[in-house]
Amino acid sequence: MTCRDPSPTQLMEDNHINMQSHSCDPDRPAHPGIFPTREAGKSNHQLAGSSVDFLVSVVLPAGGTGERTGLQTPKQFCSFLGRPLISYTIQAFERVSWIQSIVVVVAKENMDLMTDIVQRFQHKKVRAVPGGSTRHRSICNGVRALGDGEEERPKVVIIHDAVRPFVDEDLLYKIAMAAEEQGAAGAIRPLVSTVIATTSEGYLDHSLERAKYRASEMPQGFTYDVICQAYQKCSESDFEFGTECLHLALQYCGTNAKLIQGPPTLWKVTYKRDLAAAESIIKETLSRSACVITGGSEQAVTLADALQKAVGALDMKLDVIPDLMGENAGYLLKEWNFIQVSVNRSCLSEVEAVLTDLQAANRAVLHPLVVIWTSGRRTDSDSSKVHLSGSDELSVSGRGVEPATIMDLASAAKFRNILLYGIQLRQTKDAERWERSVLRLAEITSALIRERSPALVGQLLQA
Numbered sequence: 001m002t003c004r005d006p007s008p009t010q011l012m013e014d015n016h017i018n019m020q021s022h023s024c025d026p027d028r029p030a031h032p033g034i035f036p037t038r039e040a041g042k043s044n045h046q047l048a049g050s051s052v053d054f055l056v057s058v059v060l061p062a063g064g065t066g067e068r069t070g071l072q073t074p075k076q077f078c079s080f081l082g083r084p085l086i087s088y089t090i091q092a093f094e095r096v097s098w099i100q101s102i103v104v105v106v107a108k109e110n111m112d113l114m115t116d117i118v119q120r121f122q123h124k125k126v127r128a129v130p131g132g133s134t135r136h137r138s139i140c141n142g143v144r145a146l147g148d149g150e151e152e153r154p155k156v157v158i159i160h161d162a163v164r165p166f167v168d169e170d171l172l173y174k175i176a177m178a179a180e181e182q183g184a185a186g187a188i189r190p191l192v193s194t195v196i197a198t199t200s201e202g203y204l205d206h207s208l209e210r211a212k213y214r215a216s217e218m219p220q221g222f223t224y225d226v227i228c229q230a231y232q233k234c235s236e237s238d239f240e241f242g243t244e245c246l247h248l249a250l251q252y253c254g255t256n257a258k259l260i261q262g263p264p265t266l267w268k269v270t271y272k273r274d275l276a277a278a279e280s281i282i283k284e285t286l287s288r289s290a291c292v293i294t295g296g297s298e299q300a301v302t303l304a305d306a307l308q309k310a311v312g313a314l315d316m317k318l319d320v321i322p323d324l325m326g327e328n329a330g331y332l333l334k335e336w337n338f339i340q341v342s343v344n345r346s347c348l349s350e351v352e353a354v355l356t357d358l359q360a361a362n363r364a365v366l367h368p369l370v371v372i373w374t375s376g377r378r379t380d381s382d383s384s385k386v387h388l389s390g391s392d393e394l395s396v397s398g399r400g401v402e403p404a405t406i407m408d409l410a411s412a413a414k415f416r417n418i419l420l421y422g423i424q425l426r427q428t429k430d431a432e433r434w435e436r437s438v439l440r441l442a443e444i445t446s447a448l449i450r451e452r453s454p455a456l457v458g459q460l461l462q463a
């Protein structure tokens with residue numbers, strides 16, 4: 001996780017609300033209906049096993065400064081594996097086919113940065129609008145943008161803090177359907193700590209019965225009309241100090257939100273420790289599987305099968321294939337990790353071919369891809385076993401692969417966000433030692449894929 005400059009420290013321009021019009025944006029002309037009342041459009045989207053037959057749009061409030069992290073860079077722009085947190089959240093919504101559009105609400109000084117992020121990570125359905133000095137004001141600006149004529153007004157608006165990157169389609173579907181039916185819906189989680197009330201002198205006044213209360217999380221959903229009306233009627237104090245959209249719907253629209261319990265991953269990145277936790281989850285998600293390419297040789301398949309068995313104990317799934325052609329080309333579009341196994345071959349041509357395929361598939365836009373070149377050599381007549389070659393015997397011709405060669409290849413690949421590592425297996429005649437070497441190979445492979453460290457790129461490690 002990196003939180004480098006540019007780090008906007010300028011606090012958002014104060015965004016005063018005009019009581020008459022409740023315009024959330026001081027620059028926009030005040031007018032009686034800040035939320036157009038055109039009939040919501042209809043659209044039919046088929047979800048596997050379910051359907052959403054109304055338009056759904058999303059508002060991602062991302063206009064905060066993240067003061068509680070103690071960092072200069074607002075947490076939504078802190079990077080994980082070279083990508084800002086907000087891009088992960090946007091991706092979680094982009095892959096939901098029945099969501100028609102996403103409005104990201106950012107501080108005015110971050111509008112250019114947000115536009116760059118949308119372009120760099122090829123986000124679709126996304127546009128950025130300026131936020132306000134409080135979360136409610138930002139959300140209000142986002143909701144208003146949904147009705148400003150650039151697109152068909154949605155039936156349901158999903159509101160989700162941009163710093164909650166782990167949200168799944170199943171929950172979004174439940175929230176959207178409940179909001180369409182009920183007018184409002186929100187995700188909840190059990191309380192971890194008991195809530196207590198304090199006296200003005202800082203003493204315990206009373207304790208709430210924890211079982212009767214829940215933590216209000218995100219996503220939340222509202223019919224466009226309900227959330228518009230709520231923001232049109234709410235008070236200046238609500239805009240300034242409020243933290244709960246569901247409350248506004250109840251208070252100003254008489255709409256009782258349907259509450260839906262979500263998974264533990266709904267938590268909001270708030271403190272610095274949450275950034276580390278988010279990075280760990282992102283890395284873990286990318287490291288659950290890999291594709292092993294053998295070229296079809298018997299020795300390479302033997303080594304790959306041994307590796308597959310060994311990493312299974314490390315909670316990692318390997319698919320062993322001969323190449324990335326035909327139906328195996330699908331791995332180029334779904335896998336983040338590739339292991340090229342070469343036995344008795346000195347050149348890196350096979351791994352170069354993998355790199356070329358990956359670059360052509362343009363897969364490294366969202367996440368760095370990991371390619372590991374694993375080399376071994378059969379050293380006895382028993383073809384059922386691939387023994388390990390010493391680095392000085394790596395090739396049939398007796399010439400080993402120069403470490404500089406893989407470093408050069410890796411340096412070029414890194415510019416395309418592909419991390420190339422090499423692992424050599426040591427020579428042994430002893431089956432038990434060979435097993436231990438394969439276990440080391442599995443541990444190194446798993447660690448390289450999990451950490452995706454740019455520092456080790458191009459290194460030739462020894463298993």
Ligand SMILES: Nc1ccn([C@@H]2O[C@H](COP(=O)(O)OP(=O)(O)OP(=O)(O)O)[C@@H](O)[C@H]2O)c(=O)n1
Nearest residue numbers: 061062063064065066067068133134135138162
């Ligand atoms: N004026 C604001 C304040 C907050 N938010 C957004 O609302 C979400 C939840 O708010 P919070 O976690 O409080 O973010 P910050 O206000 O940035 O955090 P802090 O209170 O620590 O400064 C975040 O995505 C934040 O960017 C916003 O859009 N506009």
Ligand SMILES: O=P(O)(O)OC[C@@H](O)[C@@H](O)[C@@H](O)CO
Nearest residue numbers: 135161216217218243244245
């Ligand atoms: O912006 P804050 O971190 O102060 O609070 C945000 C939370 O209140 C909010 O995300 C949920 O409680 C749902 O409303």
